[in-house]
Amino acid sequence: MRSWLCYTTFSEGGSHGKDTRVGVDLAKNVMQVHAVDAAERVVVRKAIARERFVIWFANLEPCLVALEACSAAHYWARKLRTLGHEVRLIPPQFAAPYRKGGPHVKNDAQDAEAICEAASRPQMRFVPVKSPAQQSVLVLHRMRTGFVEERTALVNRLRGLLAEFGVFLAQGIRTFHQHIVDRIEDGSNELAGPARQALMRGWTQCQALDQEIAWLDKQIAEHAGHDPQAQRCMDVCGVGPLTASAAVATVVDARQFKNGRQMAAWIGTVPRQNSSGGKQRLGRITKQGNDYLRTLLFQGARSAVLTAHRRDDRLSRWIVQLQARVGYYKALVAVANKHARILWAVLAKGEKFDPSHVCIAPRAVIWATNS
Incomplete structure (x- = not known):
C-alpha cells in the first residue's frame, strides 16, 4: 500500500x-x-x-x-x-x-x-474562531432574521390575496396591524366564509411571529445591556442593542484589523476599486463581507442622518454638511462607513465614544512634539 x-x-x-x-x-x-x-x-x-x-x-x-x-x-x-x-x-x-x-x-x-x-501563503487572511458564547448570540440574530423574513412574506401574501377581492391595504407593518382584521371581517367585500377563515389563520400566524421576534429582541437587548463592549458601542448615535450585539459577536476580535478602514472594507462599506496605471477609479461599495452587520449599519446610519439636525456635536454637524453637499443616499453610505470605523476604535482600543472627538493626524503630532 x-x-x-x-x-x-x-x-x-x-x-x-x-x-x-x-x-x-x-x-x-x-x-x-x-x-x-x-x-x-x-x-x-x-x-x-x-x-x-x-x-x-x-x-x-x-x-x-x-x-x-x-x-x-x-x-x-x-x-x-x-x-x-x-x-x-x-x-x-x-x-x-x-x-x-x-x-x-x-x-x-x-x-x-x-x-x-x-494556508501556506504568508499574507493570507484568516477568520478568528468564535467561542460557543459568541455563536449562541448569533443564533438569536439568525433566528430573528428568519422570523422577520417569514413575517414579511406572510404580510405580503395576505395583502396580495386581499387585493384579489378589491381590498387594499397601505404598505407598512403598522398599518397592516391596524386594519387587517377590520378588512377581513368587513361584510361588504366579496370574501367567502372559508377564505375569511384562511386569512384569519394567516393573521394568527403573523401574531405568533410578532411574539417570537419580540422575545428575541428582549434576549438580544439583555445581551447588549450586560456586555461592556456592546454598551460602549451603543454610545454611538444610530447604534442600538441589535447592532451592538451583532457587532460584538461577529467581529470577535477587532484587533485583527490594523485600522478602522480595514474593518470597514471587511464589512463591505468601502468603494470598489478598478484602478490601473496610476489612475484611481472608485465605484460603488463592494458589499463584501457580513451582509447582516452591513444591513444593521445602514439602518443605524439612516437614523443618524435623519436626526442629525437635532444635535449639535461635531459628528452631527459633519453629517448635516455632508448631506447638503452630496445628497441623502451618498451621505447614508458615508455615515455607515464612518460608524464601522468608529466601532473598530471602540472595540479594538476600548475607548468610549466621543461625538466631538477631533482626530489628530500623525504629522501634526510629530510637528507639535518637535516644536
Missing part, C-alpha cells in the same frame, strides 16, 4: 508534526484531508468519516490545520485546538484561486488541496 494512502504511516514517525500542514474540506458526513510535509510533498490524501474525524487528528502530533470557514467550521476548530493543533479558518473566496482547474473543475480532493496550499 502506498504511504499516502496509509493512515498509520502518516501518524507514526516520519517528517510530520509541527512541519506538517493539513488542509480539510469539511462536509456533513465525509471530510476530505490533504496533508503535506516540510518539503511540500503530499503525505496523505484521503476521506474520513465524521465519526472518525476527531479520532484521526487525536493520533497526530500537533500541526497546522486549515479549514474552510463554512458550516460547523468553528465547532471543528475548537475541537482540534483542544487536541493541541494550530487551527486556521480560511474564507472560501480566498482558497478558491488555489484550486487546480479553476472554477470549472471542482471536487472535494481539489478543495482540500487548495485549502492546504492557501
Whole structure:
C-alpha cells in the first residue's frame, strides 16, 4: 500500500508534526484531508468519516490545520485546538484561486488541496474562531432574521390575496396591524366564509411571529445591556442593542484589523476599486463581507442622518454638511462607513465614544512634539 494512502504511516514517525500542514474540506458526513510535509510533498490524501474525524487528528502530533470557514467550521476548530493543533479558518473566496482547474473543475480532493496550499501563503487572511458564547448570540440574530423574513412574506401574501377581492391595504407593518382584521371581517367585500377563515389563520400566524421576534429582541437587548463592549458601542448615535450585539459577536476580535478602514472594507462599506496605471477609479461599495452587520449599519446610519439636525456635536454637524453637499443616499453610505470605523476604535482600543472627538493626524503630532 502506498504511504499516502496509509493512515498509520502518516501518524507514526516520519517528517510530520509541527512541519506538517493539513488542509480539510469539511462536509456533513465525509471530510476530505490533504496533508503535506516540510518539503511540500503530499503525505496523505484521503476521506474520513465524521465519526472518525476527531479520532484521526487525536493520533497526530500537533500541526497546522486549515479549514474552510463554512458550516460547523468553528465547532471543528475548537475541537482540534483542544487536541493541541494550530487551527486556521480560511474564507472560501480566498482558497478558491488555489484550486487546480479553476472554477470549472471542482471536487472535494481539489478543495482540500487548495485549502492546504492557501494556508501556506504568508499574507493570507484568516477568520478568528468564535467561542460557543459568541455563536449562541448569533443564533438569536439568525433566528430573528428568519422570523422577520417569514413575517414579511406572510404580510405580503395576505395583502396580495386581499387585493384579489378589491381590498387594499397601505404598505407598512403598522398599518397592516391596524386594519387587517377590520378588512377581513368587513361584510361588504366579496370574501367567502372559508377564505375569511384562511386569512384569519394567516393573521394568527403573523401574531405568533410578532411574539417570537419580540422575545428575541428582549434576549438580544439583555445581551447588549450586560456586555461592556456592546454598551460602549451603543454610545454611538444610530447604534442600538441589535447592532451592538451583532457587532460584538461577529467581529470577535477587532484587533485583527490594523485600522478602522480595514474593518470597514471587511464589512463591505468601502468603494470598489478598478484602478490601473496610476489612475484611481472608485465605484460603488463592494458589499463584501457580513451582509447582516452591513444591513444593521445602514439602518443605524439612516437614523443618524435623519436626526442629525437635532444635535449639535461635531459628528452631527459633519453629517448635516455632508448631506447638503452630496445628497441623502451618498451621505447614508458615508455615515455607515464612518460608524464601522468608529466601532473598530471602540472595540479594538476600548475607548468610549466621543461625538466631538477631533482626530489628530500623525504629522501634526510629530510637528507639535518637535516644536
